[in-house]
Amino acid sequence: MTETSIRRPFIAGNWKMYKTAAQAAEYVSGLRSMLPADPKVDVALAPAFPALEAAVRAAAGSPIAIAAQNVFWETEGAFTGEVSAPMLNDLGVELVIIGHSERRQYFGETDQTVNRRLKTAVSNGLRPIVCIGETLEQREAGLTFSVLETQLKDGLAGLDHETAEKLVLAYEPVWAIGTGRTATPEIAQEAHRFIRHKLIELFDKRLANHIRLLYGGSVKPENTADLLAQPDLDGALVGGASLKVDVFYKIVDIGCQVTA
Numbered sequence: 614m615t616e617t618s619i620r621r622p623f624i625a626g627n628w629k630m631y632k633t634a635a636q637a638a639e640y641v642s643g644l645r646s647m648l649p650a651d652p653k654v655d656v657a658l659a660p661a662f663p664a665l666e667a668a669v670r671a672a673a674g675s676p677i678a679i680a681a682q683n684v685f686w687e688t689e690g691a692f693t694g695e696v697s698a699p700m701l702n703d704l705g706v707e708l709v710i711i712g713h714s715e716r717r718q719y720f721g722e723t724d725q726t727v728n729r730r731l732k733t734a735v736s737n738g739l740r741p742i743v744c745i746g747e748t749l750e751q752r753e754a755g756l757t758f759s760v761l762e763t764q765l766k767d768g769l770a771g772l773d774h775e776t777a778e779k780l781v782l783a784y785e786p787v788w789a790i791g792t793g794r795t796a797t798p799e800i801a802q803e804a805h806r807f808i809r810h811k812l813i814e815l816f817d818k819r820l821a822n823h824i825r826l827l828y829g830g831s832v833k834p835e836n837t838a839d840l841l842a843q844p845d846l847d848g849a850l851v852g853g854a855s856l857k858v859d860v861f862y863k864i865v866d867i868g869c870q871v872t873a
């Protein structure tokens with residue numbers, strides 16, 4: 614994955630619990646044949662663990678980076694069912710999604726466990742995509758900003774500047790995930806601007822301007838351009854619409870045009 618300029622747009626697909634290794638390989642081969650050799654955006658895909666190796670192989674030498682969907686904080690040990698950062702390194706995985714709301718909702722993930730995973734990921738050379746976002750109840754109770762603030766403060770606690778430099782954040786309002794109910798560009802921008810201001814407080818202005826903030830939640834080709842036109846939206850984390858290669862390619866292509 615290229616790191617040529619500050620806040621180069623970034624389009625990532627999170628496949629969640631979809632696709633076998635064979636399906637992943639076929640998809641990645643298809644996508645790489647559609648992409649230009651040097652797209653104007655960074656592109657990543659996050660297959661489930663069993664499909665990572667096939668995806669890395671199919672993506673080798675292409676602009677597509679492969680991400681895992683989680684990582685454990687210990688490097689090895691008696692932790693049944695977990696996968697460590699060195700195991701992901703060994704496969705050639707470059708990135709990892711941490712703290713997705715589905716992990717928080719169904720698997721007890723907290724800001725504290727996010728923080729441990731994040732530190733391990735970075736110290737093992739994995740680039741983290743840390744997800745934050747409020748639930749519908751929290752938004753309706755007027756708690757959006759305080760929820761985001763806590764997720765940032767606790768999830769990123771104790772991060773030094775060098776580590777923060779590697780960070781990508783994804784704002785994924787839970788009410789917009791898999792619901793077809795996308796945040797309007799204005800709502801997304803408002804949250805992203807808040808997050809960027811908090812990053813200034815937590816780190817400094819230079820870092821806050823460097824860290825990419827992706828939006829996730831019912832992103833599709835129809836709404837990508839309007840979302841990416843917002844000043845603090847630096848890309849998208851795409852769920853459902855990343856499962857079909859032609860649809861995901863369209864989103865990447867729109868990202869390239871917005872950037873052009």
Ligand code: 13P
Binds near residue numbers: 792832851852853
């Ligand atoms: P959808 O695009 O399916 O709403 O999912 C978003 C998401 O959770 C990406 O991580």
